[in-house]
Amino acid sequence: MGAMPTIRRATIADQGTLIRLRLALFREMGEVPTEADEHALGAALEHYFATEMPPGRFHGWLALDDAGEAVGCGGLVFARKPPSHGNHSGCEAYLMNMYTLPVWRGRGVAGGILGAILAFARESGVGAVRLHATERGRPIYERAGFRSIGTEMVMAIK
Numbered sequence: 001m002g003a004m005p006t007i008r009r010a011t012i013a014d015q016g017t018l019i020r021l022r023l024a025l026f027r028e029m030g031e032v033p034t035e036a037d038e039h040a041l042g043a044a045l046e047h048y049f050a051t052e053m054p055p056g057r058f059h060g061w062l063a064l065d066d067a068g069e070a071v072g073c074g075g076l077v078f079a080r081k082p083p084s085h086g087n088h089s090g091c092e093a094y095l096m097n098m099y100t101l102p103v104w105r106g107r108g109v110a111g112g113i114l115g116a117i118l119a120f121a122r123e124s125g126v127g128a129v130r131l132h133a134t135e136r137g138r139p140i141y142e143r144a145g146f147r148s149i150g151t152e153m154v155m156a157i158k
Contacts, residue, residue: 072113073097079091
């Protein structure tokens with residue numbers, strides 16, 4: 001482990017790396033209980049990135065160490081909503097897929113990725129960025145200026 005990793009935009013060629021890191025995130029969270037679940041999720045992620053990255057509906061970032069190996073990632077998707085007070089563009093972004101390999105945590109990797117993503121969001125005219133944070137990730141977002149508001153409710157449609 002050398003200096004701070006290099007942060008760059010992910011391309012479709014990085015799809016495998018994004019999948020590997022997202023699966024690591026879900027394994028850590030206990031959200032892929034079996035090998036079959038992980039395989040199915042991996043296939044769904046492959047389809048998602050293949051269809052959403054080329055037209056720019058998903059934007060990804062990678063943190064690369066001195067050897068060019070990915071040590072962290074983050075992603076952003078946009079949503080256009082009706083304009084509101086404080087967001088006349090109606091454009092919002094959802095920050096997701098933030099993950100840093102355990103050995104790299106506490107070294108500013110997530111903050112570097114977050115900074116690059118927020119700069120892109122500002123340049124894109126986004127009026128708000130939303131996310132769901134783990135307890136471990138919450139301080140990173142709070143330092144960047146995020147605040148907790150309300151709670152979200154979700155219903156799975158099957």
